Amino acid sequence: MARITFQGQTYECSADEPLLEALNRKGCNLPYGCRAGVCQACMLKATRGTPPATAQVGLEKKLQKKNYFLSCLCRTDSDMEVALPDPADKYHASIVFEKEFLSPSVIRLRSSRPDGFTYQPGQFVNLLQPDLGLARSYSLASTGEDNFLEFHIRLIPGGRMSGWIADTVENGTFIFVSDAMGNCCYNTRYSDSPLLLAGTGTGLAPLYGILRDAIGHGHQKPVELLHGGLNSEGLYYRPELQQLAERHDCFTYRPCVLNGDAPAGGVQGAIDEQLQQLLKSGHDWRIFLCGDSDMVNTMRKLCLAHGIDESDIHTDAFG
Numbered sequence: 001m002a003r004i005t006f007q008g009q010t011y012e013c014s015a016d017e018p019l020l021e022a023l024n025r026k027g028c029n030l031p032y033g034c035r036a037g038v039c040q041a042c043m044l045k046a047t048r049g050t051p052p053a054t055a056q057v058g059l060e061k062k063l064q065k066k067n068y069f070l071s072c073l074c075r076t077d078s079d080m081e082v083a084l085p086d087p088a089d090k091y092h093a094s095i096v097f098e099k100e101f102l103s104p105s106v107i108r109l110r111s112s113r114p115d116g117f118t119y120q121p122g123q124f125v126n127l128l129q130p131d132l133g134l135a136r137s138y139s140l141a142s143t144g145e146d147n148f149l150e151f152h153i154r155l156i157p158g159g160r161m162s163g164w165i166a167d168t169v170e171n172g173t174f175i176f177v178s179d180a181m182g183n184c185c186y187n188t189r190y191s192d193s194p195l196l197l198a199g200t201g202t203g204l205a206p207l208y209g210i211l212r213d214a215i216g217h218g219h220q221k222p223v224e225l226l227h228g229g230l231n232s233e234g235l236y237y238r239p240e241l242q243q244l245a246e247r248h249d250c251f252t253y254r255p256c257v258l259n260g261d262a263p264a265g266g267v268q269g270a271i272d273e274q275l276q277q278l279l280k281s282g283h284d285w286r287i288f289l290c291g292d293s294d295m296v297n298t299m300r301k302l303c304l305a306h307g308i309d310e311s312d313i314h315t316d317a318f319g
Contacts, residue, residue: 005081020071031135034319035072040178041126041135042071043090049080063090084133091128091176092117094149096169102236106202107153107165111175119180121209124316126178129164136161139206139316140180143213149177152205184288184316186213196285198226198275198299203291204237206316210288215248223251224278228271231260238263272298279306286312293317
């Protein structure tokens with residue numbers, strides 16, 4: 001059994017269990033996201049002892065040298081003292097200057113773009129709330145042309161991070177954002193290919209960034225965007241998307257609802273059914289799928305079944 005010290009308390013942890021699970025089971029309340037070593041929300045720093053190399057896979061070299069590791073990947077029988085990340089090592093300070101409810105369940109948060117912060121539209125970051133020990137992954141809806149960062153936050157009943165954003169965050173609040181991650185992004189080599197974008201709920205956030213990035217690069221081939229919601233109330237940003245469709249002949253916006261009447265220009269039915277209809281067109285699509293993980297996986301399988309090469313399918317599945 002390893003003896004792990006965290007915030008002044010020492011816990012005995014088995015090497016058979018990831019450190020994240022062991023410490024949280026003992027009430028430590030460590031932040032986490034995907035639990036698979038992708039989002040890096042569960043990162044800790046070993047202030048005494050050495051983390052296993054397998055728990056540092058995917059981290060930047062500078063963070064590895066500072067003894068950072070991913071607690072969801074860490075199984076160890078060695079004693080360590082661990083701490084939450086120092087925001088100065090991994091996170092950029094950003095100041096909120098706009099918070100707006102886009103629907104009863106979606107908040108748009110805009111914050112200052114930190115000096116030197118680079119990203120590609122469609123990537124995601126971790127937002128850190130150090131006082132509460134919270135870190136959650138959110139996709140960027142902004143583009144490189146914006147001088148701010150934009151997030152679309154889905155309010156989750158009982159969700160600690162979204163609840164904090166809804167109830168406490170206001171203009172002037174500092175938030176901390178990680179470096180951008182992910183590869184669900186537009187690439188200029190797609191300039192001669194039609195693009196098919198499909199997402200549910202706040203899966204629109206990365207798609208909105210990707211769409212505007214493609215248009216900003218002068219993309220002329222057809223761009224189809226399917227945005228699905230349980231009902232019309234869930235289809236936020238409709239005016240903005242309709243205006244983009246009016247200004248750019250290559251772009252078609254297709255809102256779709258599972259229940260109730262569809263909005264003007266939209267369709268009633270499941271988004272995967274609408275996706276399947278577009279896949280039957282025979283176009284050589286480059287595809288971007290974002291939102292609920294189960295629906296993203298369903299849509300991905302549909303694309304593969306229609307002969308789309310896996311390398312042409314980009315996904316951002318929300319856990």
